[in-house]
Amino acid sequence: MSQRFFLTKKDYQTLMLASLGAMLDIYDFVIFIFLLNELSQLFFPTDLPNWLVQLQSIGIFAAGFLVRPISGIIIGHFSDRLGRKKMFMFTIFVMALPTLCIGLLPTYQMIGIAAPLLLLTMRILQGIAIGGEIPSGWVFVAEHTPRQHRGLALGILTCGISGGSLLGALTLLYLKSTLDEQQMQDFGWRIPFIIGGIFGLITVYLRRYLAETPVFQQMVTKRELKDEWPIKTVIRYYWPASIACAIMTWSTASVVIAIILLLPMQLNVYMGLPGTLIFQANALATAMMVLGNVSFGYLNDRFGLMRTYLFSWLGIIITSYYFFSELNPNISHQQLILSYMVIGYFAGVTVTMPILGIALFPSSIRVSGISLAYNLSFALTSLITPMIITIWSRYNIMAPAYYLIIAAIVSILTGITSRKINPRKPHNIYNTHI
Known part of the structure; x- marks a missing residue:
């Protein structure tokens, strides 16, 4: 039987609908962060100290991360038992509805203390959805795509995650450039959430036309579904694979946090560079990360996982190391943008995490295994990494580079040793159902 050298129209349709969900997840993440100041003023008493209002707002934002590990386990369980498509439909709906509701919520001035409580409830629901959406998306796409194109497919899906960050930033840039501060306070802040919610509900409708993955259908036919909770199997037999997956999540999430999310603030605070220049450079770097996701996914299919690991x-x-060693207040705008674009391209290394995760777990527990490792590690990384880099940068401007170098070395070692991971039950991680 000859191999297909290109993805089919149906493959691209599946990728598009999966990517839309991933894009919505990160889009919401970005707009919530960028509108934190407006939300703080609208959903809390105005007579509180500003630092306390900001802290409460950050706490509501963080609540979405805290529920992700639990929701990931539950959604992973039902995805491995009831089917990928059903939970893929559920997660995008639970993401879209709260996003739309945030855009319609009454403020503190309208209903008092109920306003922040409702906002907290919406963030928790979003966290529940994200905990299952991204791991389910990786598995859904991988199990729909021929093995020889799996890396490229996951690269395209990961583009949706990167593209969501860019879309959120561009949406808010447009609003803040066309509306004044009072208009943003009155109604402008609602627009991104309403757009995201409607966008998500349309995606829910379109996902009705997706088919269940051939891998899950095969498991049903052969009666290979687990009788016990899949998470029990993961913890009992596949904890080495879970640790490897968690380490890869930490390293790839650290790349995005350090290069895409934190770096703009550092360029402004420590370098005093103009905000317009920083945004332009960051937008171009994010676009290059999208290109990196696709190219590293393709390289995985063409040259193998380990060679791709080493190169990326x-x-x-x-x-x-080069970017931060050359960074100074007098750096030319052209050099900053070019260097930022290059490091942004290599931030596309994030695609290596799902590629490894898919290989580490058999199909019967795949969503549960990836969800547990990914959500636990991502929640901790999102809380700890920004603090470490921010504090360290006060003493050494090279701190982000050193942190990324450590993450890269650990990631390379993890990729090499993962080939030797063997669960206590007989299983070859590179010869699963797909």
Whole structure:
């Protein structure tokens, strides 16, 4: 039987609908962060100290992360038992509805203390959805795509995650450039959430036309579904694979946090560079990360996982060291943008995490295994990494580079040793159902 050298129209349709959900997840993440100041003023008493209002708002934002590990376990369980498609429909609906509701919520001035409580409830529901959406998306796409194109497919899906960040930033840039401060306070802040919610509900409708993955259908036919909770099997037999997956999540999430999310603030605070220049450079770097996701996914299919690992992570080591060593208040605008674009391209290394995760777990527990490792690690990384880099940067401007170099070295070692991971039950991680 000859191999297909290109993805089919049906493959691209599946990728598009999966990517829309991933894009919505990150889009909401970005707009909530960028509108934190407006939300703080609208959903809390105005007579509280500003630092306390900000802290409460950050706490509501963080609540979405805290529920992700639990929701990931539950959604992973039902995805492995009831089917990928059913939970894929559920997660995008639970993400879209609260996002739309946030845009319609009454403020503190309208209903008092109920306003922040409702906002907290919406964030928790969003956290529940995200905990299952991204791992389910990776598995859904991988199980629909021929093995020889799996890396490219996951790269395209990961583009949706990167593209959501860019879309959120561009949406808010447009609003803040066309509306004044009072208009943003009155109604402008609602627009991004309403757009995201409607966008998500349309995606729910379109996902009705997706088919269940051939891998899950095969498991049903052969009666290979687990009788016990899949998470029990993961913890009992596949904890080495879970640790490897968690380490890869930490390293790839750290790349995005350091290069895409934190770096703009550092360029402004420590370098005093103009905000317009920083945004332009960040937008171009994010676009390059999208290109990196696709190209590293393709390289995985063409040259194998280990060669892709070495090339992409060595690229992070070299470009991050060069970028931060050359950084100074007098850096030319052209050099900053070009260097930021190069390091942004290698930030596309994030695609290596789902590629490894898919290989580490058999199909019967795949969503549960990836969800547990990914959500636990991502929640901790999102809380700890920004603090470490921010505090360290006060003493050494090279701190982000050193942190990324450490993450890259650990990631390379994890990729190499993952080939030797063997669960206590006989299973070859590179010869699963797909």
